[in-house]
Structures are given as structure tokens and as C-alpha cells.
């Protein structure tokens with residue numbers, strides 16, 4: 001008997017805990033845990049989408065801006081569309097290159113080789129097009145010298161006008177429209193992602209509210225005892241808030257962990273993604289930190305919601 | 319046994335709105351549930367610091383109802399209630415909460431929290447009052463030892479017998495050394511020896527300065543301990559002559 005008592009004594013002495021009343025959330029907790037995990041999973045997905053689209057756009061934008069493609073058409077002029085002979089066309093191209101090279105604002109002028117044009121066109125026209133006797137335009141890759149001039153200020157239209165005046169039947173594609181289309185897509189995707197994030201926050205808050213309300217109802221007798229012993233309303237609200245915080249934080253990390261697991265599988269187990277757009281997406285440490293912060297933000301939001309819910313109920317019950 | 323004469327003999331304080339010697343003060347209080355007729359009418363009562371009272375009356379006469387008015391500190395449907403010299407209507411919720419911490423209550427139905435261990439149940443008032451874990455570890459085991467429950471420190475109340483639950487409830491009410499102990503049938507579920515032992519706990523507490531009010535049916539206890547007896551008869555509260 002004495003031995004038994006000692007065991008109890010030592011067990012008791014080792015009990016160095018902070019008091020928690022997590023039981024007050026009770027049975028409703030499983031649902032909240034599950035929903036938080038799911039919501040954080042989706043929220044992380046949405047955020048990763050936002051980041052990815054951002055990176056994609058940035059890298060494409062960087063590649064494309066400051067670049068133009070000068071298209072020398074095998075016609076005499078814009079009005080006279082008779083096809084030039086091979087020699088005359090070659091002359092025309094040479095003249096164009098000379099004129100372009102004379103411009104100090106342009107840093108590089110390169111004719112895109114037939115091979116490259118063929119490889120660019122082959123997906124659409126099939127192989128063997130080099131043998132087809134249709135006159136193809138010659139493409140010249142031109143870069144704006146960004147040490148001489150601000151790329152945004154370069155007047156492409158003026159250059160195009162000059163080329164047409166002096167040589168004729170020349171187009172310049174400066175990718176601006178392409179970039180702005182891309183930007184619209186980017187904005188749409190990001191808007192959708194943010195919309196999803198807001199929807200998730202609302203859903204989670206409502207779940208927290210209902211869970212807290214249900215728990216309050218279920219634990220009414222205990223809460224009355226708390227009150228009879230002189231607990232402040234805020235003390236009671238804090239017990240709920242802290243129980244909800246722990247629960248949602250665990251749920252959130254489960255969601256994040258699942259996302260990481262699936263992301264890992266996709267990125268590292270599937271080799272087929274090499275050479276696709278995934279190459280463009282390199283997350284910075286700030287991005288990773290932001291993603292890692294999601295569980296804490298979710299749990300904080302849940303905590304505040306729980307606390308306010310309880311204070312509101314107690315205020316009404318009073 | 320009861321008479322209106324005795325009613326008039328009750329020692330009421332003259333200053334009935336603010337007397338710091340009164341822990342609880344009731345004037346013309348009526349108690350009823352919903353729209354039912356009053357179960358107690360015109361209650362005038364002062365519970366003074368350091369006093370000791372028994373409260374008797376037939377089952378259903380309103381003992382629990384009267385005591386709960388003291389510990390819930392809800393404004394009465396009729397009459398005036400003050401706590402520690404303050405009219406209940408003039409106090410906000412947090413102020414009332416602070417006063418409640420000075421009152422230890424043993425409920426007739428114990429109201430232990432089944433999700434907490436015996437230790438945590440007894441520690442609860444200290445936790446609520448913001449005492450440190452060290453303080454709690456120091457005082458709770460001693461009291462559990464005194465009421466013979468040291469071996470049940472980690473048990474959940476649901477496995478305890480009625481008498482054991484009652485003792486946990488007593489420990490929980492006394493742990494804060496309250497200024498007023500309200501005990502509703504605190505010996506209803508224990509044998510006579512244990513009842514006397516528990517009553518000595520209240521007596522000891524009273525000697526150290528706590529006011530005590532005990533509702534009980536036990537005539538033998540009342541006779542054994544020579545304290546004033548409040549009785550409920552015909553919807554009125556009287557001070558019984560001994």
C-alpha cells in the first residue's frame with residue numbers, strides 16, 4: 001500500500017503541466033481537424049498557383065521584352081504584292097540587315113536560320129518543308145540595347161515605318177500584345193486563386209463558429225461551473241480559443257504535410273516534367289516561408305473566431 | 319416550532335445597502351421559477367463574516383433555491399440582494415466573478431467535471447483564480463489527503479462512489495479558503511462517522527474565519543453542533559430557536 005502511494009506521489013510530482021481545458025471542444029473536434037486540413041491543402045494549392053503563375057510570367061516577360069522579330073516579306077512592297085525573285089529577295093534581306101545594324105539602339109541583329117524556322121514550323125507543317133517551293137518570309141531576331149535606351153520607350157512603330165519607307169513589305173512583331181495577353185491570363189488565374197483563398201477563409205471561419213457553438217452547448221454544465229467559480233467570460237472564451245487553436249494548427253499542418261507529400265511525388269518521382277514549364281518555377285525562400293506561415297495564420301484566425309463566438313454567446317446568454 | 323415572532327427576532331444589520339460585515343444580504347427577496355408562484359417570499363437574511371448557520375426545511379421547501387441565489391448572484395425577481403456590501407445590480411459581470419471566487423460551493427449534485435481528474439477538479443478554482451501550478455501542486459494534495467482521496471488523485475469522478483464524489487466537491491469548495499462556504503447537503507451520501515469528520519472540517523474552516531451555511535436534513539448533526547439554524551416553513555425563512 002505504501003509502495004502504491006509512492007508511485008502515485010512520484011507520478012504526481014512529475015506532473016508539471018499547464019492546465020488546459022481542451023476537453024470543452026470535445027467530439028466536434030474531428031470534423032474541425034478534417035476541414036482545416038482540407039482547407040489548408042486547398043489554400044496552399046491556390047497560393048502555389050499564384051506564385052507559379054507569377055514566376056512563369058516574370059520569366060517569359062524577361063525573355064520576351066526587348067526582343068522583336070522583323071519579318072521581311074518576299075513581296076515588292078505592301079501595295080505591290082508581286083513575288084520577288086530569289087536574288088532580289090536576298091538583296092532586300094541584306095539591305096534590311098544593314099539598315100538595322102546601323103541603328104545604335106539595337107544590340108543584336110540576327111537572321112533566324114532556315115533550320116530554326118523549319119524546326120519552329122514543323123509541328124504545324126510536318127517535316128520536309130525545306131523542299132516546298134513556297135516563298136517564306138525571312139525572320140530577323142533583333143534585340144534592343146537596354147544600356148542605350150529604356151526598352152519601354154523604344155518606338156517600334158517608327159522603325160517599322162522607316163523600314164517600309166526605305167525597303168517595303170516589312171512587319172515587326174514586338175511581342176507586346178503576346179505579353180499583355182499573358183498578363184491577362186496571369187491576372188485571371190491569380191484572381192481565381194485569391195477568390196478561392198477568401199472562400200476558404202469564410203468556410204473555415206463558419207466551421208469554427210459552428211463547432212464552437214456546438215461545443216458550448218454540449219459543455220454548458222461545465223461552463224456554468226466555471227462561471228460559478230468566478231471565471232471571467234474572457235477566461236472561458238480563451239479556453240475555447242486555445243483548444244481551437246491547437247486543433248486547427250494540427251489540422252493545418254496535416255493539410256500542409258499532405259500537400260508537400262503530393263508535391264514531392266509530382267516534382268521528383270515524375271521525371272517527365274523536365275523541360276516543361278515547371279523549369280521556370282523556382283520558389284524563393286520568401287515563398288516557402290509564406291507557405292509555411294499559412295497554418296499559423298489559419299490557426300490564429302480560428303482562435304480569434306472561436307473567442308469572439310464564445311464572447312458573443314455569453315453576452316447573449318447573460 | 320416556527321412563528322412569526324422568531325421571524326422578527328432575526329439579527330438584521332441596520333444599514334442594509336452597504337455593510338461590509340455582511341457577505342450576503344437579502345431584503346424582501348422573493349424566489350420563483352418562471353411564472354409559478356413564489357416558493358419563498360419576503361426573505362430577509364444577513365450572512366455575516368465568520369458566521370455559521372444550518373439551513374433546514376422539508377424536501378422541496380426551497381433550500382437549494384435560496385442557496386443558489388447566493389452563489390449564482392443573479393438578481394432576484396423581487397427584493398434586493400447584495401454581496402460583500404454591494405448591491406448586485408450595481409456590479410458588472412467581472413466584478414461579480416471576483417466576488418464569486420470568495421465563495422466556495424458544495425452543490426447537492428456535486429457538479430464535478432467528468433472530463434477532469436480528481437486533482438484537476440479540486441484545482442479548478444485555483445486555476446480560475448490564476449494561481450501558479452506550483453501553488454496548486456502544493457495545496458491540492460494536502461487537502462485530498464485530509465479527505466482520504468489521495469489514492470484517487472488521477473481518477474475521473476465517474477468511477478467514484480457518491481460519498482467520494484461528495485468529498486471531492488467539498489475539497490473543491492474549500493481549496494481557496496473562501497470567505498463563505500455554501501454547502502447543500504454536504505453529508506447526504508456519507509456515513510455518520512464521515513459526516514461528523516467532514517463537519518469538523520467546516521468547523522475548522524469557520525474558526526479560521528470563513529462563514530459557513532450548511533443545508534441539511536440531518537437532525538443529529540444539527541444537535542451535535544451548536545450553531546444557529548435557519549428553517550424554511552410555509553414559504554418563509556425563520557431563525558429557529560435552539
Ligand SMILES: Nc1ncnc2c1ncn2[C@@H]1O[C@H](COP(=O)(O)OP(=O)(O)OP(=O)(O)O)[C@@H](O)[C@H]1O
Nearest residue numbers: 351352357375376377378379380381382383384426
Ligand atoms: N430549475 C427549476 N425550475 C423550476 N422549478 C424548480 C427548479 N428548481 C427547483 N424548483 C422547484 O422549487 C421548489 C424548491 O426546490 P429546491 O430544490 O430549492 O428544494 P430543496 O429544499 O433544496 O429540496 P431538497 O431538500 O429535496 O434538496 C421545488 O418545488 C422545485 O420543484
Ligand SMILES: [Mg+2]
Nearest residue numbers: 381382426502
Ligand atoms: Mg436541495
